[in-house]
Amino acid sequence: MATVVAGSRGAVQEVVLVSEGASASLRLWRVRPWNPSPLMRVSDRVEIVVRALAVVAVAVAVPVSGAIGTVSYTGAVARIAAQDAGKEHVDATLTGDVQRLPAADRYGVHQDRYQAPAAWSHDGHTVTATIDVPGPQAAGATVPLWIGGDGNPSAAPARPGAAAAEGIGTGLAVLVESWCAAAASVWITGTALEARRNSKLEREWLLLNRPIGKDTL
Structure with a gap:
């Protein structure tokens, strides 16, 4: 119980807040699991x-x-x-015609792929392989390519x-x-x-x- 001797609006508000805080704490204490009250099931x-x-x-x-x-x-x-x-970005030169490969992505949407034979230089040696190209290209065109430490095509770095x-x-x-x-x-x-x-x-x-x-x- 709180008593206000000299009434002021600020004092009354403070007492109310304190009472509400005490009431909340009391309610939390009453609902503790080890409460011996027989009314708690x-x-x-x-x-x-x-x-x-x-x-x-x-x-x-x-x-x-x-x-x-x-x-x-x-x-x-x-x-x-x-x-x-060891990944390296090089320019590969297409050595043959581009082939279109119809394919579908994981959602079933039709999406063409293009591949062509290409050659590039790695550690002073010429490496050849069939690579993916962004679209129809003429033989002799240059395309960017990522290669790994062994000189073979690789995915782009993260x-x-x-x-x-x-x-x-x-x-x-x-x-x-x-x-x-x-x-x-x-x-x-x-x-x-x-x-x-x-x-x-x-x-x-x-x-x-x-x-x-x-x-x-």
């Missing part, structure tokens, strides 16, 4: 424990997902560096920030999945316990409510 205690564990899991998921994202970023940096080691994007994506995925799992646990537990409580109340009501026409004086 076992299902209520279980639901409170599950919600408390979910809150802890949500809080713990933040640093855990950050750590996992950091590990993923470190691994991506090492992997990308190993994959891109874009700057690819490792960071992978690390952030992994961390966010772990965080969202953890939060969704915590929310699902609370919802499933609450739904199951509510159904159990309703079923119990219905049985008790049937026991208390006498069938019509069978009342006795």
Whole structure:
């Protein structure tokens, strides 16, 4: 109980805020799972424990997902560096006619591919192979090409920030999945316990409510 001696609007507001804070703390204390009150059902205690564990899991998921994202970023940096080691950008010269190869992408959309024999220089040697070209080209045309340390055609190096994007994506995925799992646990537990409580109340009501026409004086 709080008492205001000299009335002022600011003082009254302060007392109200303190009372509300104390009331919230008191309500939280009353719903503790180990409350000896016989009015608190076992299902209520279980639901409170599950919600408390979910809150802890949500809080713990933040640093855990950050750590996992950091590990993923470190691994991506090492992997990308190993994959891109020795790659070189060269100009390849087409030595034959371009061939059109009808193909479909993973979505089933028709998309033509073009290939042609080409030659390029690597470590003082001439390397020849059939490569993909961006479109119809005449023999003798020059096309850009990425090659690996062995001189054979290779994929282009990873874009700057690819490792960071992978690390952030992994961390966010772990965080969202953890939060969704915590929310699902609370919802499933609450739904199951509510159904159990309703079923119990219905049985008790049937026991208390006498069938019509069978009342006795």
